Amino acid sequence: MPINWLQPDFADERGRLKMSIHALVAETPSRRILMDTCLGNDKENRRIPNWNKLHGSFLADLAAAGYPRESIDTVVCTHLHVDHVGWNTMLVDGSRVPTFPNARYLMGRVEFAHWTAQRQCYDVAAVLADSVTPVWAAGLVDLVETDHRICDEINLVPTLGHTPGHVSVRIASRGEEALITGDFMHHPCQIARPDWSSTADTDPTEARHTRERMLTRLSDTPILVIGTHFAGRTAGHIVPDGGAFRLVA
Numbered sequence: 001m002p003i004n005w006l007q008p009d010f011a012d013e014r015g016r017l018k019m020s021i022h023a024l025v026a027e028t029p030s031r032r033i034l035m036d037t038c039l040g041n042d043k044e045n046r047r048i049p050n051w052n053k054l055h056g057s058f059l060a061d062l063a064a065a066g067y068p069r070e071s072i073d074t075v076v077c078t079h080l081h082v083d084h085v086g087w088n089t090m091l092v093d094g095s096r097v098p099t100f101p102n103a104r105y106l107m108g109r110v111e112f113a114h115w116t117a118q119r120q121c122y123d124v125a126a127v128l129a130d131s132v133t134p135v136w137a138a139g140l141v142d143l144v145e146t147d148h149r150i151c152d153e154i155n156l157v158p159t160l161g162h163t164p165g166h167v168s169v170r171i172a173s174r175g176e177e178a179l180i181t182g183d184f185m186h187h188p189c190q191i192a193r194p195d196w197s198s199t200a201d202t203d204p205t206e207a208r209h210t211r212e213r214m215l216t217r218l219s220d221t222p223i224l225v226i227g228t229h230f231a232g233r234t235a236g237h238i239v240p241d242g243g244a245f246r247l248v249a
């Protein structure tokens with residue numbers, strides 16, 4: 001059955017899914033926190049051909065938005081997949097160096113152990129080598145638990161299944177609340193069909209259980225859900241819809 005509400009933000013007129021890749025900044029009175037770092041520039045050995053050797057304007061755009069890279073004090077990696085760690089580093093004189101030299105990079109303890117144990121896998125090795133290891137070597141990584149509190153307003157929330165240590169990010173301020181999904185949902189179609197798992201899910205069964213649990217918890221609440229890969233309007237609220245849910249503005 002077609003999921004009609006996906007158009008036009010999340011699917012085109014022919015029903016083909018639209019996705020995007022977001023880095024999100026949260027600013028508190030004392031902190032500047034960047035959540036996920038997209039694909040990065042100048043990367044190589046990526047499985048998806050057009051993710052190689054990008055020359056995008058991400059850092060200029062971030063600075064133009066008021067957040068020069070030196071001003072970021074915390075980088076959160078919801079998980080260590082290729083499209084969430086790219087701008088952890090940048091290429092300078094042939095070397096990969098931390099893009100955010102004044103930040104602590106928060107990575108999940110379980111997540112980090114999982115991926116470093118798979119170094120022999122070709123594309124995992126590439127991502128670790130160019131986007132994780134240089135930050136680790138610079139002493140900027142803090143390994144954290146899946147419910148880590150970053151500051152008064154922001155804490156991590158375990159949403160396992162997509163990867164073994166996957167987290168979402170909860171923001172609570174002035175009586176309002178938001179949740180940055182990370183990849184426990186890749187596309188809003190999974191709000192209507194929580195049983196649809198992405199091929200990228202490490203454990204599809206656990207991922208489905210996480211979606212069902214989180215969507216049930218979020219449904220009919222004023223919590224703003226911000227999708228890390230949601231194109232179009234990117235954020236909305238979860239409401240019941242038949243036996244499942246839908247996203248509304």
Ligand SMILES: [Zn+2]
Nearest residue numbers: 081083084183
């Ligand atoms: Zn992703």
